[in-house]
Amino acid sequence: EAAVTQSPRNKVTVTGGNVTLSCRQTNSHNYMYWYRQDTGHGLRLIHYSYGAGNLQIGDVPDGYKATRTTQEDFFLLLELASPSQTSLYFCASSDAGGRQAPLFGEGTRLSVL
Amino acid sequence: QQKVQQSPESLIVPEGGMASLNCTFSDRNSQYFWWYRQHSGEGPKALMSIFSNGDKKEGRFTAHLNKASLYVSLHIKDSQPSDSALYFCAVGTGGYKVVFGSGTRLLVSP
Numbered sequence: 001e002a003a004v005t006q007s008p009r010n011k012v013t014v015t016g017g018n019v020t021l022s023c024r025q026t027n028s029h030n031y032m033y034w035y036r037q038d039t040g041h042g043l044r045l046i047h048y049s050y051g052a053g054n055l056q057i058g059d060v061p062d063g064y065k066a067t068r069t070t071q072e073d074f075f076l077l078l079e080l081a082s083p084s085q086t087s088l089y090f091c092a093s094s095d096a097g098g099r100q101a102p103l104f105g106e107g108t109r110l111s112v113l
Numbered sequence: 114q115q116k117v118q119q120s121p122e123s124l125i126v127p128e129g130g131m132a133s134l135n136c137t138f139s140d141r142n143s144q145y146f147w148w149y150r151q152h153s154g155e156g157p158k159a160l161m162s163i164f165s166n167g168d169k170k171e172g173r174f175t176a177h178l179n180k181a182s183l184y185v186s187l188h189i190k191d192s193q194p195s196d197s198a199l200y201f202c203a204v205g206t207g208g209y210k211v212v213f214g215s216g217t218r219l220l221v222s223p
Contacts, residue, residue: 004156031209042119042201042215043157050209058210059114090156098205101147104156 002027004105006091012111013081021076021108023091031094032074033102034058034066036087043090049074050097081112115140117204119214127222132189134217136202139183145205146178148187149213150198157201160187192221 004025013019025032033048045058047066055066063085065077078085088109092102116139126132134148145164149157163169163176163185175188185204189196202214 033210035213040122040215043213045210045212048210056209094211097209098207098211099145100205101149101159101162101203102211104158106156 002103004091004093004103006089006105006108008108009106010109012113014113015082017078017081017112019078019081019110021078021089021091021110023074023076023105024072025074025091025093025103026072027093027095027103028071029093029095029103030071031097031102032068033092033094034064034074034076035090035092036060037090037107038087046076046089078110081110083112086110086112115143115204115206115212117202117212117214119200119202119217121217122215123218123220125220125222126192128192128194130192130221132192132196132219132221134187134189134200134202134219136185136187136204136214137183138185138202138204138212140204140206141180141183142206143180143183143204144207145211146176146185147203147205147211148174148176149201149203151201151216152198157199159203160200189219192219194221194223197221
């Protein structure tokens with residue numbers, strides 16, 4: 001069964017801290033995405049990738065780095081976390097980019113104190 | 114840059130009633146449209162797709178697309194309390210990414 005698994009599910013850090021959010025998909029999809037979800041803003045694209053070693057900038061990239069180490073694994077890095085990055089983060093994968101509905105993970109809730 | 118806007122922000126309908134959700138988009142090259150549903154504590158899940166102008170019915174759910182008017186909608190007939198959720202409109206142009214609207218929160222009151 002197609003799946004996208006995120007870890008951790010919940011994370012609390014302090015301002016200035018380093019955080020890494022992990023995502024693994026077992027769907028053999030080429031495209032992977034990181035979104036953040038905030039009330040009133042919906043789902044906003046942070047970074048995405050269409051293959052191992054590839055990285056594309058999304059619509060709200062400031063303060064975030066990402067790395068795609070394999071076809072399965074996509075990481076989101078917050079190197080100097082700020083309270084404005086408190087949010088619900090979702091990873092998604094797709095086999096056909098903008099021509100296919102992305103499949104989402106269950107999300108990571110991040111709080112930056 | 115693609116703009117996807119949804120209305121209303123929130124909606125309350127009685128059990129058994131009809132819920133109507135609206136979505137407009139800005140890029141006339143848009144070709145792929147989906148409705149997603151997200152229950153509390155879960156990730157968004159694709160509910161249905163529509164790619165051609167007109168209506169598409171799946172059970173109690175009907176999606177409508179009018180590309181010339183840059184408009185897509187979702188109608189839920191005989192709404193159930195289990196339909197209470199956050200609904201997203203999602204639009205693809207065939208490139209690398211899908212753009213989501215800000216969502217409509219639906220509450221179906223028993």
